[in-house]
Amino acid sequence: MVECACLENKYACKGIAGSNPVPSAIVKIIKVRTLNIHEYQAKELFEKYNINTPTGYVIDSAQEVESIINKLNGKAVIKAQVHAGGRGKVGGVKLVNSSDEGKTIAKNLLGSNLVTHQTNKSGVPIEKLLIAETLDIKKELYISILIDGDLAAPVFIASTEGGMDIEEVAETQPEKIFRVKCDPLIGLTPYLARDLSYKLNIPENSIKQSTNLFINLYKLFIENDCSLVEINPLIITNNEEIIALDAKINIEDDSLFRHKDLEKFYDPNQLDPLEERAISANLAYVKLDGGEVGCMVNGAGLAMATMDITKKAGANPANFLDIGGSADQNGIEEAFKIITDDSEVKIILVNLFAGIARSDVVAKGIINAAKETKSNLPIVVTMRGTNADEGLELLQNSNLNITTATDLFEAAKILTKILPNLGD
Amino acid sequence: MSILVNENTKLLIQGLGRDGSFQASKTLEYGTNVVAAVHPGREGTKFENKVPYFSSVEKAVQKTAANTGVIFVPAPFAMDAIIEQVDAGIDLIVCITEGVPVLDMIKIMSYIENKPVRLIGSNCPGLLTPSTKTKVGIIPGNIVKPGNIGVVSRSGTLTYEAIAQLVQNGFGQSTCVGIGGDPVHGTTFTDVLQMFESDDETEAIVLIGEIGGTREQLAAKYIKNHVTKPVVSYIAGQTAPPGKRMGHAGAIITGKAALASEKNKALTNAGVHVVESPSDIGLRMKEVMR
Incomplete structure (x- = not known):
């Protein structure tokens, strides 16, 4: 890990380049329900906070x-x-x-x-x-705010290289990326906003403008519980005006209970239809292209582990699915239907380690859904924890195409044995 | 000994709604010393005719000398509950609640900095010391066994999986600690590793990580320099697709470090026994301890 090119302030940034908030890649997996909003809606929010847009x-x-x-x-x-x-x-x-x-x-x-x-x-x-409208651009910059999990603070990310793929800038010219940590209880102080402006080589005449913009952007981020605000590019025009040419805002789903006004931004049409159904049923689900093993698991970590073991067994997971701890029988039925409605799924792997969840409820949900959908896909089941024996008994007496495994290790072995015989 | 919770633990449970009550019942059933229940409006009555209710944490602490608090209150009120426990002088706060807004978590982290309190979670299964029957959280009491393996994990049910494999291979646990899966959490891998290293009862450690963040790399660095006990690790999410992104900015600070392969590399370099398949955790421990 290398030290980041941040402000040379003892406290303002304790950052390490390569340290992070959760990982974009998997935020999508662990926290499926981040509220994405459209650019035009973000633009509306920007205008509300006096941030200039075209x-x-x-x-x-x-x-x-x-x-x-x-x-x-x-x-x-x-x-x-x-x-x-x-x-x-x-x-x-x-x-x-x-x-x-x-x-x-x-x-x-x-x-x-x-x-x-x-x-x-x-x-x-x-x-x-x-x-x-199109504008005369003198200079393109990059600016964003997000939560850095390791620093437990909001962090500004800024670069003089705007309008480009910022991941690429981070990779090839890390010295051109600046980070400023904001104290969660104090916020972005004007001096930090000014320092950031100087770091970005903003012309003297526009410093006041950019400083206000950063302060307003921070206010927008905090007041709307964002997980990300990003402007790429933030431009300086020939008239030395500073304008957000693009607007990207993600709202943290966990905070939506206090932002009823933002729920109108939810656009189900932008989601995969199966993912949309999962959200309505309160399930964490991500469709994965090209997989044949439908996975139904409780817990995000165990769900990822189940995907890993599927891969190790020489197969591909068709989805990530965490039914959570409090799914009722209807939720389980919908989870099963979402898996079977994925035409790529050839076999279902259920891995349940019930702590809060109850195995018998999960078993009943699976049986009902399988009967209703007339699915005869083979199902491999591992069930442990609360009421596991009752759950397994229900499944074994259900006349469904079910193989039970005592643990993950055995489940993997069974998968390896069944899969080659399934054909296309 | 064990770490964090033991026979001296006097547990206070805050938030006894549907889930909280169910878990409180399980905790009593397991034999943990539960001294107080906090739920506004129920003062003067007892939970299951055993544990006195209080309407505030401060009163509960004054009357019962509770030193450990577990929180089951719903996410919108979790920050308030944590701050209330900090202010009442609770030493160890375990927040089980899932879905606490991250902006609340960062304020909490700032608030507790430099205060003599330890926070575990939020969004975690809590912790359990089998030898003293001390269960603080939701780890099922019937899957653990007293012994000498320390377990630390970012996951909930995957922790149970690891515990089950340890038991299957003849290993009990000194203490099992779930630190939580959210990007901002109170106690880190490094904190727990430090405690396991200096705990006489712990002979080896299981570390369960996940993709995302760089906490596993920080743990690897700590292990390399300070941990003499054998560590077996598994990182979940090797097959999670990197293509799905929340936004570019996330990837800048994340970089490659968030990938399972990078974490495994760092842990291997630190001398950790890394397993790639989640079904090999118990078996590998058996090999290591032979």
């Missing part, structure tokens, strides 16, 4: 495109509103120089699916477009 209009049909682009003097940027990063690289952001061109592009984008490196293979639907 003039822009949201549309869901191509009809108004012409008049909007004419209003913007014939030149605009059209941006697909989807919950996925990397849209610029796959045609989701287009610069247009006439209203005709704009209309054609808008027609093509609306109603289509965008596949980026962050989506699964079917992509996410484009239902809305943001059409925004």
Whole structure:
């Protein structure tokens, strides 16, 4: 690990480059329910906090495109509103120089699916477009705020290299990335905001503007319980105005109980249909492309361990699924149906170590769902903990295609034996 | 001895709703010394005719000298409960509650800094010392056995899996500690490793990590420099797809360090016995202790 290129302040940053909040990769897994919001909605929030954004209009049909682009003097940027990063690289952001061109592009984008490196293979639907003015850019910067788990504090991440893939900057030019830790009880003090402005080489005339922007951004982050706010790029125009050219905000799901006003931003259409059903049933589920083993587990760690053991047995997990501790029989039934509705699943692996959960309830849920859906997929079951014997007895007497295993080790062995015989 | 909880533990349980009451029952059934129950509006009555209810932690501590507190209150009120226990002078606070907002957790961490209190969790299964029948949290009492292996884990049910494998291979536990799966948590791997290293009853350690964060790397560094006892580890999530991301910014500070392979590398370099399959934890311990 290398020391990070942060402000040279003894307390402001104790950071280590490579230290982290939870891991993007798996936040998605452990905390499936982070509320993503669209760029145009983030832009609304920015405006509420006096953060300048380009003039822009949201549309869901191509009809108004012409008049909007004419209003913007014939030149605009059209941006697909989807919950996925990397849209610029796959045609989701287009610069247009006439209203005709704009209309054609808008027609093509609306109603289509965008596949980026962050989506699964079917992509996410484009239902809305943001059409925004273009601006003269003198300099592009990067700024974001997130919680660093190891420091237990909000941290600003900033770079003079805006408009680029920031992961790549972190990899190739780590010295161009600055971090500022904010004290959770004090917040972002103006001096830190000024220091950050100087680090970013913001021209003297714009320092007051940028300092206020950072303070407002921090306020937005805290007041809305965000897990991430990101502006890439934050631009300095030829007139030395500082404007957020992009807006990305994620809200921490655990805090939604105190932000009823933000729930309107929830857009189920941006989720995989199976993931959407899981959210409605209060299950933590992530669909994995190309797997054949449907996994049903209680606990996130055990669910990941079950995926690992599936892989070790020479198979691929079709999903991550944590039924949690308090799922009732209906929840279990829906969990089973979500697994069997995934057409790639050929075998189901149930791994239950019941502490709070009750094995007999899980068993009943599985039996009911299997009968209702007439599924005859083979099921391998490990069941231990609270009421495990009752649960196993119910399953064994159910006439379903069930093999029981005493532990994870045996379950893996059974998987290896059954899988090659399943064919395609 | 054991670590953190033992025969001197006087347990206070806060939040006796549906889940809290169920767990309080299990804790009493297991034989733990539960001295107080805190739930506003029930003062003057007793939980299961045994444990006196109090309407505040301060009163409970004054009357019963409770030194350890476990919290089951719902997430929106968890911060308040933790601060209440800190202010009442509880030495060890264990917050089981899942879903505490991270902005609450970072305020709590700031508040307890430099105060003589230890917080475990939130979002954790708690801890258990089998030899003294001291259960603080939700680890099932019927799966553990007294012995000499210290268990520390970020996970809940995966901890039970590890314990079951240890028992199956003839090993009991000195203390089992679930530190919690959230990005911000009170007690870290390093804290617990330090305690196990200086605990006479602990002869070897099982460490269960997960992808995400860099706490396993910090643990590896600590083990390399300070831990003489054998450590067996497993990191869950080797097959979790790295493609699904929350946002770019997360990956900057995360970098590659969050991957299971990187954590395993760091632990191997520190002399830890790393198992790649979660079904090998008990077997590997048997080999190591032979």
